[in-house]
Amino acid sequence: MAREDWSKLIFDKLAGAGVTLFSYVPDFGNASLVEMADEDNRTRTVLLSSEQEGVALCAGADLVGGRGVLLMQSSGVGNVPNMLSLIQSGRFPMLMIVTMRGEYGEQNPWQYPMGQAVVPVLEAMGIQCIRVERDDELDQAVESAISASYVAGQGVALILTQKFFGAKAF
Amino acid sequence: MADFPDSTIDRKTLFPQLFPHPENYLLLAGLAGTAKDSAAWTQEADNLITLGGAMGAAVSMGLGMALAAPDRQIAVMTGDGELLMNVGVLATVASVMPDNLTIVCVDNGQHGETGGQPGHTSRRTDLAKMAEGAGVPSVMTISSPDEIPAATKFLTDTPAPRFLCARVMPGAPTAYKRNWDLAECRLIFKRAFSAS
Numbered sequence: 001m002a003r004e005d006w007s008k009l010i011f012d013k014l015a016g017a018g019v020t021l022f023s024y025v026p027d028f029g030n031a032s033l034v035e036m037a038d039e040d041n042r043t044r045t046v047l048l049s050s051e052q053e054g055v056a057l058c059a060g061a062d063l064v065g066g067r068g069v070l071l072m073q074s075s076g077v078g079n080v081p082n083m084l085s086l087i088q089s090g091r092f093p094m095l096m097i098v099t100m101r102g103e104y105g106e107q108n109p110w111q112y113p114m115g116q117a118v119v120p121v122l123e124a125m126g127i128q129c130i131r132v133e134r135d136d137e138l139d140q141a142v143e144s145a146i147s148a149s150y151v152a153g154q155g156v157a158l159i160l161t162q163k164f165f166g167a168k169a170f
Numbered sequence: 171m172a173d174f175p176d177s178t179i180d181r182k183t184l185f186p187q188l189f190p191h192p193e194n195y196l197l198l199a200g201l202a203g204t205a206k207d208s209a210a211w212t213q214e215a216d217n218l219i220t221l222g223g224a225m226g227a228a229v230s231m232g233l234g235m236a237l238a239a240p241d242r243q244i245a246v247m248t249g250d251g252e253l254l255m256n257v258g259v260l261a262t263v264a265s266v267m268p269d270n271l272t273i274v275c276v277d278n279g280q281h282g283e284t285g286g287q288p289g290h291t292s293r294r295t296d297l298a299k300m301a302e303g304a305g306v307p308s309v310m311t312i313s314s315p316d317e318i319p320a321a322t323k324f325l326t327d328t329p330a331p332r333f334l335c336a337r338v339m340p341g342a343p344t345a346y347k348r349n350w351d352l353a354e355c356r357l358i359f360k361r362a363f364s365a366s
Contacts, residue, residue, distance in 0.1 A: 060234025
């Protein structure tokens with residue numbers, strides 16, 4: 001599946017679920033999704049300095065009835081754990097989309113430490129992880145992530161793996 | 171040492187003077203002193219959320235509120251230590267330029283909650299200059315009670331987003347036992363917001 005195609009599927013489902021704020025730290029994996037959110041007049045993007053800002057931003061949006069999502073690379077997961085206290089303590093809905101590095105096919109050694117720690121770190125902070133490895137899993141995974149977060153009020157990470165979208169060649 | 175005058179502002183008197191009409195705002199206070207002062211000031215009004223952890227969250231949360239409720243005025247109260255933990259948010263605010271976001275930093279130059287250990291702003295760091303450097307369009311610093319009326323005007327009359335650095339004297343915030351259950355506070359706030 002080409003990046004534009006899976007990004008479009010995710011974008012359409014999120015926008016359809018009433019998500020208006022797409023906060024992000026740039027990554028190759030989320031670039032198309034961010035472009036789509038920039039271009040669509042229902043949604044807007046917020047470029048963050050650090051991923052932790054996005055957790056608090058989405059919680060703030062929820063307080064006034066809005067819906068936000070946080071897009072980041074796996075390395076950014078290391079910047080968010082303490083901010084996730086907010087999600088657990090306040091029982092805020094939270095959806096983050098993590099595009100993976102540091103696993104299957106990775107050639108950059110710097111990406112492995114955090115990449116391998118993504119799921120344990122998120123789970124330790126009460127975030128449920130939904131991994132996508134194959135094209136045919138994507139549609140239901142996105143639906144599940146939306147239901148669990150915005151509808152059921154859970155903290156959820158949709159994890160798009162390198163097996164799913166391909167590893168960067170160096 | 172930084173070229174700061176010694177402050178003569180008592181933090182406990184600050185918010186009621188800066189915001190004569192708190193009901194016109196959605197209010198959010200970061201952890202520790204600003205949360206206690208604002209909870210005591212409003213008696214935990216249902217248009218206020220106070221945090222007890224997630225250090226650094228306040229301004230980012232306020233920005234999320236400002237973007238999702240563009241027709242409301244949002245005021246964030248944060249401390250110097252809290253803001254420095256997530257100071258990149260000032261750049262995020264400046265890029266987004268929400269015209270309904272006001273930030274007040276209560277700068278006592280120390281980490282009051284953990285025993286009053288000195289912070290960077292007691293040395294050479296100037297948060298107002300950092301806000302200005304980030305690109306926040308309206309920035310002001312006060313350190314004396316005489317300047318508070320001008321600051322009150324600043325908070326309503328200048329283009330937002332705006333950043334007020336209120337240098338205050340060291341000393342305890344207002345003693346107040348507030349609700350620590352954020353999940354309950356969230357629901358109270360959301361109900362009041364929906365009804366407003």
